[in-house]
Amino acid sequence: MPHNILHRRYRLGGVTTDYLGDAAALDRLAGRLGRRPAVAVVDRAVARLHGGRLAAVLRDGGGAPLPRLVVPGGEAAKTVANLERVWRWLAARGLPRDGVVVGVGGGAVLDLAGFAAATWQRGVAFAAVPTTLLAAVDAGLGGKTAVDLGALKNPVGAFHPAGCVLVEPALLGTLTRRDWRCGLAETVKAAVIGSPSLFRDLEARAPDLAGLLARGRADRPVPGALDLPWASWIDGAVRVKGRLVSADFREAGPRRALNLGHTLGHALELQLGLAHGEAVALGLAAAARLAASRGTCPRRDADRIVALLAACGLAVTAAAPPRRATAALVAGDKKVRGGEVRWVLPLRIGAVDIDARVGLDDMLAALAG
């Protein structure tokens, strides 16, 4: 895979975030930490699968190993109980106000570690090491941190951007097929929102993506996956997200574009027990079909969006879940303004309407295909 260096810098709510991706990105961590006391909160799967690499790089500026707290990965990590565990561990370590919390893992562990950093001592610095595709293209950048509360997703959180985001694509080599698919859902989403060239690049490799991902066991790693040009695709998606979050850090307007596929997606995630990316793919496919049927997006673009998601092994239709429960979840989502749900719909590949008024029944009909 190409090991081109990817370096982008964003100003997010007064914090400078350096996004660095390449084969040796983690070698830079110690230098970034310098003399500051630092600790690492590490996804258990990553600790198990990449122990050697982590032992080499999770070190402070003086070369001493960082104290590490290993936490379970996955959505189950994002509980108040786990947050308390992290807080108590930080207390036992005595992490001071000028300390740094380094989060290493998928989006769930980054959300947890980031929120711990946001709240510890009223906020200490945070550094993110995304180890899933989804976390590299989405969760690692933008400063949103949160934990879940029972069935509610992300109701408790803070805006707390990482000072640096370090991505080493080789660490993704142990991802399961399901994780690759989920990360691609957010990558395709980014392309639809703001990068026709990324969309074309992905489309050009659709046969390879389908060969690797459309079939095969979801819970297994995917030999050969790292041969695809991930560094360039991650860069394409990060540029879309970076542009939006630096223009509108607190989501007053343009940043809402990133919710494409998420208003319905979050409801489906809860009701159908799907992984985040799987639900986003369904929400994105439904939004594309609905926009085409309303005549606000060319049918051909909608078809291309759905076909690319399908090539990535993502489901693009689903039977609509019970309407009443879905309506309650959609209304409870954070995208409601002035009592009315606003939806994000594609206008074409590369542009979205962030203020669409859509009836839930129409959206659910579009979900069914």
Ligand SMILES: NC(=O)c1ccc[n+]([C@@H]2O[C@H](COP(=O)([O-])OP(=O)(O)OC[C@H]3O[C@@H](n4cnc5c(N)ncnc54)[C@H](O)[C@@H]3O)[C@@H](O)[C@H]2O)c1
């Ligand atoms: N803060 C944000 O802006 C933002 C954006 C998007 C998503 N999210 C959140 O991110 C979460 C989803 O993140 P995700 O898709 O990364 O899933 P995840 O964090 O749930 O991780 C999926 C699984 O992969 C494992 N894993 C992590 N790295 C691995 C590796 N290199 N090899 C093998 N296994 C590995 C984890 O242990 C876990 O079991 C959701 O909670 C979502 O709400 C946050």
Ligand SMILES: [Zn+2]
């Ligand atoms: Zn998402």
